[in-house]
Amino acid sequence: MILVSGKPFDAGIINEYAERSVERIIFNKLSVSSEQYVYDTVSQLKFEMKLRKEIINASYQLNRSKMSFLVFRKSKCNEQYWARTDEGGFLLRGDVRGSDAINDIFINGFKYGTECATAMIIVYYKALLNVFPKEVFDQLFSKIHLMDWHYLDRLIKEVGYMKKPKEYLPGDRRYIINPDVDPLTPHWQGENIIDLNGNLYYGHGIGIQKSETIIAILNQKRGEGAKRSAYLLDTVGRPDFNKIEAAYNQNVR
Amino acid sequence: MNHLSSNFLDRYRRNKGTYQLKAVVKEMGEKNKNKLVYYINDKKLFFGSLFILMPEIDDLNLYEQLNIRNITALKICAKITEDEKLKEKVESLSSENRENMFYAIKWMVNTGHYDDGLNNKFDEVLDAAVSQMIKTYEDKTILPAVAEMIFKRNRKNQFTHDLIWAFFESRDPYVLEIIARYLRSSNKKDVELASNLLSCNLSDEGLHMMRPKSYSAYLSWLKENSPFIYFSGESFQQTSHPSPWRVNLSKKYLCQGPKVQNKKNTQPITAEAQSEQLQSFNQLNDTERILLSEYSYKMYKKNIHLWEKWIKSPVNRQMEIAKKGLGGIMK
Numbered sequence: 067m068i069l070v071s072g073k074p075f076d077a078g079i080i081n082e083y084a085e086r087s088v089e090r091i092i093f094n095k096l097s098v099s100s101e102q103y104v105y106d107t108v109s110q111l112k113f114e115m116k117l118r119k120e121i122i123n124a125s126y127q128l129n130r131s132k133m134s135f136l137v138f139r140k141s142k143c144n145e146q147y148w149a150r151t152d153e154g155g156f157l158l159r160g161d162v163r164g165s166d167a168i169n170d171i172f173i174n175g176f177k178y179g180t181e182c183a184t185a186m187i188i189v190y191y192k193a194l195l196n197v198f199p200k201e202v203f204d205q206l207f208s209k210i211h212l213m214d215w216h217y218l219d220r221l222i223k224e225v226g227y228m229k230k231p232k233e234y235l236p237g238d239r240r241y242i243i244n245p246d247v248d249p250l251t252p253h254w255q256g257e258n259i260i261d262l263n264g265n266l267y268y269g270h271g272i273g274i275q276k277s278e279t280i281i282a283i284l285n286q287k288r289g290e291g292a293k294r295s296a297y298l299l300d301t302v303g304r305p306d307f308n309k310i311e312a313a314y315n316q317n318v319r
Numbered sequence: 320m321n322h323l324s325s326n327f328l329d330r331y332r333r334n335k336g337t338y339q340l341k342a343v344v345k346e347m348g349e350k351n352k353n354k355l356v357y358y359i360n361d362k363k364l365f366f367g368s369l370f371i372l373m374p375e376i377d378d379l380n381l382y383e384q385l386n387i388r389n390i391t392a393l394k395i396c397a398k399i400t401e402d403e404k405l406k407e408k409v410e411s412l413s414s415e416n417r418e419n420m421f422y423a424i425k426w427m428v429n430t431g432h433y434d435d436g437l438n439n440k441f442d443e444v445l446d447a448a449v450s451q452m453i454k455t456y457e458d459k460t461i462l463p464a465v466a467e468m469i470f471k472r473n474r475k476n477q478f479t480h481d482l483i484w485a486f487f488e489s490r491d492p493y494v495l496e497i498i499a500r501y502l503r504s505s506n507k508k509d510v511e512l513a514s515n516l517l518s519c520n521l522s523d524e525g526l527h528m529m530r531p532k533s534y535s536a537y538l539s540w541l542k543e544n545s546p547f548i549y550f551s552g553e554s555f556q557q558t559s560h561p562s563p564w565r566v567n568l569s570k571k572y573l574c575q576g577p578k579v580q581n582k583k584n585t586q587p588i589t590a591e592a593q594s595e596q597l598q599s600f601n602q603l604n605d606t607e608r609i610l611l612s613e614y615s616y617k618m619y620k621k622n623i624h625l626w627e628k629w630i631k632s633p634v635n636r637q638m639e640i641a642k643k644g645l646g647g648i649m650k
Contacts, residue, residue: 138478138480138481139439139442139443139478151476152475152476152477152478153476153477153478153479153480154478154480181556182556183555183556183557214480214555214556215555215557215558215559216555216559218559223559226558226559226560227558227559227560228553228557228558241557243552243557245552249447249450249451249453249454249455249485249488250398250399250447250450250451252450252481252484252485253556255484255554255556256554256556256557258556258557289454289455290455299557303558
């Protein structure tokens with residue numbers, strides 16, 4: 067059930083979205099849920115739908131980008147926009163715009179290589195760039211440090227936390243853990259994935275697959291004598307949509 | 320290289336540097352190959368020196384004269400660094416068995432950690448050796464050395480990701496005690512990292528993070544909760560605030576677990592009653608569950624007879640009493 071300003075939400079707005087759109091799927095899930103989803107304004111609700119849709123779009127875009135899967139020790143980036151750190155992360159250069167640097171990953175993906183967690187952060191930044199005007203994005207994100215869940219900007223820091231949700235929704239970040247991974251390939255200890263539609267997931271290095279396929283791939287990366295299968299955790303990572311919407315209102319509307 | 324190895328090659332490297340070591344090895348290889356092989360096969364040699372001398376070993380084609388430890392170490396290096404040429408040269412030499420592997424990897428870690436930071440490839444091999452030692456051989460003796468490497472690298476903003484993961488994969492709460500020692504460090508970065516690594520998420524919602532305030536406070540917390548902690552498998556690949564170790568609040572609430580001191584003459588509640596109580600307990604919010612579990616265990620330790628009465632009362636009544644705190648039933 068969706069509550070806006072304390073009242074049950076008039077579902078008429080759903081008609082604004084196409085029949086099989088991401089927004090409709092999310093609306094329907096929230097509407098029929100026994101749990102209450104509380105929003106202060108309709109704008110908050112619509113912003114969450116929009117950002118979730120852009121997270122999914124950015125996942126498809128990154129999957130097409132030709133960015134390779136490389137472990138942190140061997141990570142690479144286009145040094146015209148980023149400085150590679152000793153840890154293997156990418157730090158936005160002081161003389162370039164964040165929007166141009168994020169876009170470059172999608173344009174010159176072959177110049178980049180990193181692990182799955184950093185790829186998730188790239189997805190979030192690209193989604194935000196698809197929502198915010200370029201100038202506002204550059205103003206809000208003048209310092210970007212891409213390195214798994216470390217160094218997250220305060221506006222998106224919540225994506226680094228995993229919580230048990232009431233429902234699983236498209237645009238959620240999930241995690242498949244591989245407890246018996248081969249100790250020589252620790253980067254296959256798990257896979258961060260974006261829920262694209264409840265059936266397909268995007269994970270960097272694995273592509274767009276069903277969760278069963280990703281689990282089967284991770285199981286091939288287990289060590290000798292492994293007994294436990296990889297499995298999908300019941301937690302999700304989400305941005306604080308309302309906080310980002312407030313920043314949007316403050317800077318755009 | 321800080322540690323004082325007594326091997327000639329290690330000493331030479333320490334006193335004259337890598338460049339001079341390579342020069343003297345080249346000269347020795349031409350004049351007295353057997354003596355050089357003796358030094359390289361010496362049990363006191365450090366892995367760092369073997370790693371540095373890999374090009375000279377290749378130039379002088381010493382592979383067949385190397386002992387099992389060195390051949391095994393080179394095989395591991397070839398595998399980790401994906402050096403196909405080296406792999407080809409060492410693959411057929413000496414048989415690889417679990418025991419040989421164990422001793423070679425242990426040697427690589429125990430002597431190699433003194434040279435941590437030598438170069439990216441060396442550190443990569445070292446990380447893999449640590450990971451093998453902990454995950455495959457379940458060796459706990461290297462854990463203090465691994466912690467030292469983690470904190471040393473962190474001070475220099477170097478790559479710690481895989482080492483931290485391997486360290487926690489030991490799945491031994493002993494790691495918490497090792498990290499806690501760094502809360503006393505005079506280095507601010509040590510304290511920050513230790514505090515982060517020891518933070519424990521007490522709730523599923525992720526809203527109740529226990530962050531250690533001091534070494535002594537943390538040890539008290541650990542002592543209180545050690546019967547109920549379990550390994551969660553969380554890592555920095557998964558979340559920005561991993562809690563590799565968590566507290567099982569249900570067990571703490573019921574004062575159950577192999578490490579909970581059994582009180583004599585207790586009349587434990589039946590399995591059926593336990594299940595009912597747990598059902599009600601699990602419907603509470605995180606704050607209430609934390610409060611109730613803490614109160615329960617404190618009472619259990621202080622007055623078992625009162626606890627037996629309390630644990631059988633309805634959960635909402637338990638909560639009322641717990642909220643009154645120590646001023647209530649525990650007087």
